[in-house]
Amino acid sequence: MMELYLDLISQPCRSVYLFAKAAGIPFEFKLISLTAGQQHSEEFGKVSMMKKVPAMKDGSFVLTESVAILKYMAQKHVSTVADHWYPADLQKRARVNEYMSWQHTSIRAQGSKVFLLRTMYRLVMGCDVPKEKMDAAVEELNQSLKMLEEKFIENKPFIAGDKISVADLVAIVEIMQPVGTGLNVFESRPKLNAWAERVKKEVGVKLFDEAHEGIMKANSLPQTLENTGVLEVMKPHFKKMFS
Numbered sequence: 001m002m003e004l005y006l007d008l009i010s011q012p013c014r015s016v017y018l019f020a021k022a023a024g025i026p027f028e029f030k031l032i033s034l035t036a037g038q039q040h041s042e043e044f045g046k047v048s049m050m051k052k053v054p055a056m057k058d059g060s061f062v063l064t065e066s067v068a069i070l071k072y073m074a075q076k077h078v079s080t081v082a083d084h085w086y087p088a089d090l091q092k093r094a095r096v097n098e099y100m101s102w103q104h105t106s107i108r109a110q111g112s113k114v115f116l117l118r119t120m121y122r123l124v125m126g127c128d129v130p131k132e133k134m135d136a137a138v139e140e141l142n143q144s145l146k147m148l149e150e151k152f153i154e155n156k157p158f159i160a161g162d163k164i165s166v167a168d169l170v171a172i173v174e175i176m177q178p179v180g181t182g183l184n185v186f187e188s189r190p191k192l193n194a195w196a197e198r199v200k201k202e203v204g205v206k207l208f209d210e211a212h213e214g215i216m217k218a219n220s221l222p223q224t225l226e227n228t229g230v231l232e233v234m235k236p237h238f239k240k241m242f243s
């Protein structure tokens, strides 16, 4: 059976997990705990030299990158997975691909930045986040959320049109990262909020909440990393990212 190497505190892992579960794709869940640093273990290194999750193993075929994994799963199981997840229609599929290409350097990058500033910065760097840094990061995220609403959702129920697709999953899991820190981006955005509620309903609220249980406790994440050495490893990355 196909193996998925995941930690559900990671947003790309959640998109892969939610898709497999919601579309009925069988897989074996292999936990790679990021807080325990298992991505650096020798055992996982044999699966993926990228040392990142998600990773997929189908027989001897190993694949990294969540978007590639989502497409692989949809195409492999084309006879059983409902078409709307990754539509065969040329232009609908192109719309899904368009969103998934765009999001890496926008919502994903900015949502992750806000997440790290709000949860880890203080502990890793030993000081509060300078206000202008935080404001700028939130503002960049706001610009992208506006683009998601106005360009990608428009007046449709979902990104590809009437039905949910993997693009909606990729979008929601990234947005939930800052939401997990207590930044309620839905509050002042009724359109985004209505879309998010539709996505949750289509996925199934129980499954959605189960996948997000860990990240909804994001504020207690730094404590779990204290005395593990992980924060020290993060410091040079933080300095590079936030200087």
Ligand SMILES: N[C@@H](CCC(=O)N[C@@H](CS)C(=O)NCC(=O)O)C(=O)O
Binding pocket: 010, 011, 012, 013, 034, 039, 051, 052, 053, 054, 064, 065, 066, 067
């Ligand atoms: N572009 C990749 C991103 C993978 C990625 O950055 N994974 C993170 C978790 S969200 C990770 O495994 N980080 C571990 C590390 O950098 O040590 C994807 O979409 O799958």
